[in-house]
Amino acid sequence: MPSDVVVVGAGLAGVACARELRAAGVGVRLLDRGHRVGGRMASRRLWERPTDLGASYLTVSDPGFGAVVDDWAARGLATPWTDTFSVLGEEPRTTTGPMRWGAPSGLRSLVEDLAADLDVEQADLTSLADVTASAIVLAMPDPQARRLGGDHPVTEVLTRAWEPVIALAARWPERTWDHLGPAGRFDGAFVNGDAAVGWVADDGRRRGDDAPVLVVHSTPELAARHLADPAGAGPGIVAALRRLMDLDEPADVHVHRWTFARPTGEREEPYVLVDGPRGLVGACGDGWGPKPKVETAWLSGARLGRELARRLSAV
Numbered sequence: 071m072p073s074d075v076v077v078v079g080a081g082l083a084g085v086a087c088a089r090e091l092r093a094a095g096v097g098v099r100l101l102d103r104g105h106r107v108g109g110r111m112a113s114r115r116l117w118e119r120p121t122d123l124g125a126s127y128l129t130v131s132d133p134g135f136g137a138v139v140d141d142w143a144a145r146g147l148a149t150p151w152t153d154t155f156s157v158l159g160e161e162p163r164t165t166t167g168p169m170r171w172g173a174p175s176g177l178r179s180l181v182e183d184l185a186a187d188l189d190v191e192q193a194d195l196t197s198l199a200d201v202t203a204s205a206i207v208l209a210m211p212d213p214q215a216r217r218l219g220g221d222h223p224v225t226e227v228l229t230r231a232w233e234p235v236i237a238l239a240a241r242w243p244e245r246t247w248d249h250l251g252p253a254g255r256f257d258g259a260f261v262n263g264d265a266a267v268g269w270v271a272d273d274g275r276r277r278g279d280d281a282p283v284l285v286v287h288s289t290p291e292l293a294a295r296h297l298a299d300p301a302g303a304g305p306g307i308v309a310a311l312r313r314l315m316d317l318d319e320p321a322d323v324h325v326h327r328w329t330f331a332r333p334t335g336e337r338e339e340p341y342v343l344v345d346g347p348r349g350l351v352g353a354c355g356d357g358w359g360p361k362p363k364v365e366t367a368w369l370s371g372a373r374l375g376r377e378l379a380r381r382l383s384a385v
Contacts, residue, residue: 078201081109083355083371084209085185103194120176123237123326127170128364151259157201159262172276173265205350211330224344224351233290236332239322242282266310300327333357341374
């Protein structure tokens with residue numbers, strides 16, 4: 071069915087874009103190949119609780135996004151987590167920064183909240199020719215958008231490379247690692263100089279239930295070697311985690327592969343919108359903007375949605 075705009079990708083950027091278009095009175099279809107919205111703000115139910123396997127947290131600096139987070143907080147959907155993390159590896163220490171926010175029901179629940187009154191269609195597209203619209207939005211990492219873009223001129227600017235990550239969630243019978251954090255509380259740790267582990271998040275702390283669950287993100291180098299067999303990276307990640315944090319063998323683990331986990335390099339533009347033989351095609355997501363963050367994804371999608379609404383209303 072034809073529509074004014076088709077948004078492909080129901081992560082945070084795609085949902086934010088679709089909401090802006092609908093608010094402006096533009097007809098929009100939101101498509102995603104998955105069964106649930108969320109993209110890399112993915113939570114999976116493990117050990118009878120939601121566990122964040124993708125994005126680890128969100129931060130706020132933009133007033134517009136701040137209003138969205140304030141609304142989530144008022145309804146108990148998002149909660150402040152911490153502004154202090156440990157640093158493990160060559161020189162153990164702590165580091166402070168902006169307040170990081172988590173979600174009691176997992177970060178995916180925040181995207182689901184924004185998409186609650188949108189109709190999301192499951193569709194696994196292979197080409198822009200699969201859809202008919204006045205404009206198409208590709209809300210996804212550059213490599214995936216290039217595959218759909220084909221010979222459309224938009225592909226010429228979809229040049230940003232992305233790194234893979236393997237996420238491993240691990241459960242223990244009890245918490246034994248809080249002494250590694252400041253004042254006897256461990257929330258998470260950046261890891262320096264390790265070949266296997268780059269980041270550790272305490273999923274019990276960020277969820278607020280203190281469950282003895284850690285989520286580890288591998289280094290891109292390790293992930294690249296195990297993209298065809300992500301489970302094969304599990305033993306090495308667990309061994310590195312046990313060494314770094316002096317832990318016993320976990321009771322259970324779950325491994326998830328992110329082929330396109332985060333962008334490399336820099337890009338200041340908040341989105342791209344290019345006209346071509348099949349009409350307007352735009353791209354948005356956390357790969358557009360100064361830093362690849364949850365907030366960046368929301369801003370990118372919302373700004374592209376507003377610009378598309380302006381252009382289409384002027385036709």
